[in-house]
Amino acid sequence: MNKRRIITxxxxxxxxxxxxxxxxxxxxQLYKNVSIYIFEDISECEAIESLNAEGGHFTKYQDTKKDDxxxxxQYAEFFAGKYFCDQYTFEIFAYVFDDSALAKAYxxxxxxxxxxxxxxxxxxxxxxxxxxxxxFKENKVYAVYCSNDDLADVTAVLADSxxxxxx
Numbered sequence: 001m002n003k004r005r006i007i008t009x010x011x012x013x014x015x016x017x018x019x020x021x022x023x024x025x026x027x028x029q030l031y032k033n034v035s036i037y038i039f040e041d042i043s044e045c046e047a048i049e050s051l052n053a054e055g056g057h058f059t060k061y062q063d064t065k066k067d068d069x070x071x072x073x074q075y076a077e078f079f080a081g082k083y084f085c086d087q088y089t090f091e092i093f094a095y096v097f098d099d100s101a102l103a104k105a106y107x108x109x110x111x112x113x114x115x116x117x118x119x120x121x122x123x124x125x126x127x128x129x130x131x132x133x134x135x136f137k138e139n140k141v142y143a144v145y146c147s148n149d150d151l152a153d154v155t156a157v158l159a160d161s162x163x164x165x166x167x
């Protein structure tokens with residue numbers, strides 16, 4: 001490989017790294033100030049159906065087929081769907097399980113993180129373009145997926161919709 005080709009590859013890698021940092025810096029700032037909430041009762045999720053943002057529309061899922069993190073976990077109740085509006089879009093999967101071990105198993109499926117000794121935990125991760133939040137408390141859990149640009153709006157919606165503060 002000639003010297004010119006090596007320099008070109010190094011410059012390309014540097015540009016990609018810098019672009020990624022520019023995208024993620026605002027997301028890291030949000031992490032410092034965000035408050036995480038979870039529903040006390042799954043009926044709180046229904047507030048999402050009636051959000052009145054401009055151009056807002058909620059499509060409720062009738063089953064859990066779109067949630068590949070559920071695997072074969074048996075749930076007692078669920079709420080799932082996708083919300084669209086002019087300002088933001090997100091997808092949510094919320095469950096009540098019969099016990100906390102199942103909620104922890106879902107959390108591990110969705111995040112890759114074990115939470116054996118905790119009764120409450122959350123994970124908020126952002127990639128290059130998308131973010132996801134997974135929260136569990138006792139036998140309740142939800143996962144939300146959105147774009148990085150929508151993360152601040154979506155966490156605000158969840159804080160307004162749910163009553164139990166985690167962080």
